[in-house]
Amino acid sequence: MGIFACLLILCWGFLASKLVNGGLLSSHAAGPTFDVMTFGAVGDGKTDDTKAFMAAWKAACNQGTINPKVSVQQGKTYLVNQIQFEGPCRSPSITFEILGTIIAPPKAAWTSKNPDFWLSFYHINGLNVVGNGIGVVNGQGSYWWATATGDATGRPTAMRFGNCTTLQVSGLKHVNSPRNHVTLYYCKGVNIANIHINAPQTSPNTDGINTGHSTDIHIHDSIIETGDDCVAVSGGTSNVNITHVTCGPGHGISIGSLGQNGENDEVQGISVSSCTFKGTENGVRIKTWQGGSGFARNISFSDITLIAADNPIIIDQFYCNGKICQIAKASAVKVSDVTYTRIHGTTICRKNAAINLSCSSTVPCTNIILNNINITAVASYPTPFARCVNAQAKVNLTVPPLKC
Helix, strand or coil: CCHHHHHHHHHHHHHHHHHHHCCCCCCCCCCCEEEHHHHCCCCEEEEECHHHHHHHHHHHHCCCCCCCEEEECCCCEEECCCEEEECCCCCCCEEEEECCEEECCCHHHCCCCCCCEEEEEECCECEEEEEEEEEEEECCCHHHHCCCCCCCCCCCEEEEEECCEEEEEEEEEEECCCCCCEEEECCEEEEEECCEEECCCCCCCCCCEEEECCEEEEEEEEEEECCCCCEEECCCEEEEEEEEEEECCCCCEEEEEECHHHCEEEEEEEEEECCEEECCCCCEEEEECECCEEEEEEEEEEEEEEEEECCCEEEECCCCCCCCCCCCCCCECEEEEEEEEEEEEEECCCCCCCEEEECCCCCCEEEEEEEEEEEEECCCCCCCCEEEECEEEEEEEEECCCCC
16 A cells, blocks of 8 residues: 555544544534524514424524524513424434423414314424423413313314434423324334423323324333323334333323224334323223224333322223223224233222223233232222233232232
């Protein structure tokens, strides 16, 4: 090798070292910031800032440098109408930083004829939505709840992520969504952490986080207080890890509902561990409709703490959204390979079973394992009991005792 070639190699090595060590090629390097205020936002909570938000997003998304950032300043309140932030973006990663408060318009001011969502992020890779513990997303749901229908039709999800990969959501407070607070659909590689979701216990259909047709999801270290499921894992979802989530009030953490209107729904690889349920209507639940098909399998619930939780453990293959639908049909979503381990605490069950495995005679539940379960009653409440119908279960060290 000649002297000139050696010099070229040495120079390139030195330059590459400076680039990497200096952060210019780091995936965490800070890119340019696009403050919504510089694009015309007012931030007084009354002026419509939608156009400013969209302009800032388009400028950041079209930026070719590493990790551009849209910034929503602290100390201001931004009124934003229905908006969709779309990709793909030129950069492999982009940050949306919410340090102030974003509020939705009241119901009467909505102009959209299809209010399915309020804030939507679609087809974006490497998206980081961060709040640093101070950002607030307020859906002003009370304007919608009074006229809400039972199935939530016509109400918007507050924050929706569709077709996003390598998504991170952290440090946000979500308040009073008209419907679901956070929805994931067709997303892959999602990390949701350190968020606080809050809505009144009486608010209808206000799920905390709802997932559908998504995979590789980690939800952790968060507080979810709602009027419906804290987390709902819907059809087409796989490889979900839920840890260190405090749930309550709300309807617990649910797999489903699955198989409604004869749908084929498939859910697998779900782990819920080290979670606490405080005053919830349900604990850990799997719910499926008769007449559907597909499966819910390879599901584990472990190291769960119950504090005055109603209906702590449920498999309900006759779910009917509060109605009475106990007629068995030939088809049902198959529930199998479900493990409950180290679930301890108190319940306020009066009429229902604390452990309730209610399965179909035509498609029974199989390979259900319960080990080291200890559920006792809150003082003055009746002694809990367990119920098992059409479930093949292995039971060890379980209170209340369960026979299948």
